[in-house]
Amino acid sequence: MLGVCTPDMQFVYVLPGWEGSVADGRVLRDAISRRHGLKVPHGCYYLVDAGYTNCEGFLAPFRGQRYHLNEWRQGYQPSSPQEFANASAPPIANMACHGS
Template identity: 70%
Template structure:
């Protein structure tokens, strides 16, 4: 773990998955609808310990003191990008904006005329979306619902990634007594160890119970919000 705690360690570049676009001839039922897509993106919250004066900023919608973690994973459930550290009260779109603006940060294709969410595929609002809404033989009634169904299935991969690392490491499930800076490094280290396990133990069964999990309470990232900088 100590090797991964050093944010400048070569292991970080070695273990972060290099993004690979979904090929034109993909037969993967989950991903073949999204040619050239680089991965699935979402946010999650990890409880942290902060000074009492900072608690209002770190209090999330559920009332927990947490850091808002942005993650991007590949089609095979390996992390491509991880950004912990934002306060729990920060909106996912604001965290995403910060990731794009950082040096050596999240790289996404977008036009010179920057528009909201350019380079990202988001679901249609006001239409059925979550996987639970497509169970028991329910079928989409129009193209927007079909797109949302496939989008939800692809995006579910990052939700499962977060579920796997929290299931494997208790320190990501409960309040940590480490300083926030150390806790952020622990989050990155757990994501890197997850990638290592996925590569060395492809038949690891830790994610089986999380197959097609769907957290309807999650806030979808549909906008890129400006930061205060």
């Protein structure tokens, strides 16, 4: 299942029907290729987790850098610009990607 929601946790898209183990990217490609599938408003991005790649309309954290919320809660300080960017986005991305 793929669920997409706004920052205030309102679902704007749900794609049920995927069972078992399947790559996140495959489900996303299916969602955006459907006739009435997932549409990203022009100039906007959906925050996704590291299981996805950066592409038009989707913004993933920097790979190979820390981005999990529990690491920041333990007092870890970013050691690179990429980690700083990842540390800035997790509260929002966690809402959007929980359970992926």
